[in-house]
Amino acid sequence: MADQSAARKRQKGLQGQPIQLSLAHQPSNAPLPALGLFPSTQPPAKTPFSLYTPSGDAPSADSRGSRAVLAAETDEIEYESRNHVGNSHDGESEGYAVQYMLGVRNPRTNTLTLHAAPLHTFTPSIKSLKGATAASSESGAALYTAQRAALGSAFGTKKAQAQQRAQERNKLSTSSFGTDAAVAGLQSHLQQTIQAQSGTLPSAQDVEDDANARRPIPPFDPAAEAPGDVYDLDAVVSPAELHALDLGAFISAPDFKERRLLLPYRRSDWVATKLRQLLPARASADGAVPDPSRRDRDRLRLVLHLAHLFAFRQAARPGQVVDRAQLVDKLGRPGGVVVDALLERYTEATRGPGGGDEQRKVTSTMELKLLGYMLVLVLKVDGWTTDVNTIADDLAIGNKRVQELFRSLGCVLTAPSAADREKLVASGRATSAADAAKSKKATLKVPLQFPKERRGRAKK
Structure with a gap:
């Protein structure tokens, strides 16, 4: 009784006196205290908890600023905490989001010892439903796909059903390319093939040069x-074609009206203008016959060739078979070398029905080629x-x-x-x-x- 009375007297004697604060210094291997926050369900009071770092070691006093996880489990629920925010992109370790201090007062000495204790917020997860969240999204997508496929099979058009069957045939799974060694071998083969083929890919300039070379224009x-x-005029019209054109009738014609009647195509203002420029009209019916220079004669031949191209474009319609006899009449019966060159340059050979005789047609590509060649000749004559x-x-x-x-x-x-x-x-x-x-x-x-x-x- 005397000892208890003395203790009570000492406690009463310490009341009202200032409390001395001190910071706990625990050994490096001593476990750290922690505070737990349970926003929803709480575990039983006797549930054991484990405090550990991502490496699996228990946090110590030397690593109180490092990341730590507090976990526990019961028969039905697992508890895992989060006590840190931020990221480690800057190379620094992730720290605690909030720091708390637990104070332990010693009434005998009237001192308060502060212990660092991070706050852990717990998120419970039901064991029986663990993984159901991820599975539910996959199963939902699979169910949607299956239901859509069923509707397509029942009510879809033939085209939609054919697309659906093609998708099912082309669907890949984890076993589509084999397993283990087969997959590794396929991956290695694909990587080697891609590296080998990518080294032979053409450059952007090569692609552009190839596209320019395929243009339906004369060689350049x-x-x-x-x-x-720039352009090879011999490929546009050969010297043999130009010399096959008879200039005598045009030069000796008495006036422009007679010259125009000699043209295979008379509705071109450009051709008419060039004829007037190259062959001036006579002063009278008995006037001297014009004698154009060699340069003007060459230009005149190009103008007459363009008149033949206008007539050819009107006679040979795209997509239709070109009849050579009719073409000769519509061109004003020029030399055979002229007709053959036009057919060879501006038509493509095709086979008739049932593999019959060869036929000549003006395709869409040949139509563009004809227009391009005509414009090059126009540019040539006009300087x-x-x-x-x-x-x-x-x-x-x-x-x-x-x-x-x-x-x-x-x-x-x-x-x-x-x-x-x-x-x-x-x-x-x-x-x-x-x-x-x-x-x-x-x-x-x-x-x-x-x-x-x-x-x-x-x-x-």
């Missing part, structure tokens, strides 16, 4: 330093600069399309000058200066540059 020299050296509107009216395919064809040849389109606009109005090819301003001139420029293909998404 991309390094040409003058417009006259590599020509009026777009005049030739567009003769071809009757629209001004915009003819401009695109000139661009595909490497031409630059420019608006006419003031003097050119006055000439257009004076010649009647434009009704006003404003109308003349809408016309364009196509000029072949060097170094040769073709338009880039558009890679943007097409507008709907």
Whole structure:
């Protein structure tokens, strides 16, 4: 009784005196205290908890700033805590989100010892439902796919059912390529094949050069330093074809009207204008016969060849079989070398029904080729600069399309000058200066540059 009375007297004597604070210094291998927060369900009071780091070791006093997990489990529920936020992208270890201190007071000495204790927020998970969340999404997707397939099989169109069967045949699974060693061998083979094939892929410049080489235009020299050296005119029209054209009748004709009647195609204003320029009219019926220079004779042959191309384009319609006899009559019965060259250059050989005799047709590619070759000849006669509107009216395919064809040849389109606009109005090819301003001139420029293909998404 005397000892208890003395203790009570000491406690009463310490009341009202200031409490001394101290920070606990625990050994490095001593376990650390922790605070637990259970937002929902709480485990039984006697449930054992384990505190550990991601490496599996128990946190110590030397690692109180490191990441730690507090976990426990019962027969039905697992408890796992989170006590840290942030990331470790900067190379520093993840720390605790909140730091708490537990104070232990010793009434005998009236001291309060503070112990560091991080707060752990627990998230319970039911063992029987563990993994059901991930499985539910997979099973839901599988159920949706199965239901959609069933509806498609019952009510879908034949096309939809065929697509569905194709998808089922092409569906891949984990065993589609074998297992273990087979998969590893296939992966190694694919990697080696990709590396070997990627080394032989063409560069962007190679692809562009190949695309330019496939254009339906005459053979060209991309390094040409003058417009006259860009295109190979012998490939457009051979010297034999030009010399087969008879210039005598055109030169000796008494007037322009008679000369125009000799043309195989008479509705081209461009051809008519060039005839007037190259062969002036006689002063009288007994006037001297014109004697054009060699250069004008060469240009005249090109103009007559273009007249044959206009007539050929009208006679040989795309997609239709070209009858040689009818073509000869519509071209004004030129030499055989001219007709054969036109058929060889601007038509493709096909077999008749049942594998019969060979037939010649103007395909869509050959039609573009014919237009491209005609525009190159127009540029040649006009000194590599020509009026777009005049030739567009003769071809009757629209001004915009003819401009695109000139661009595909490497031409630059420019608006006419003031003097050119006055000439257009004076010649009647434009009704006003404003109308003349809408016309364009196509000029072949060097170094040769073709338009880039558009890679943007097409507008709907």
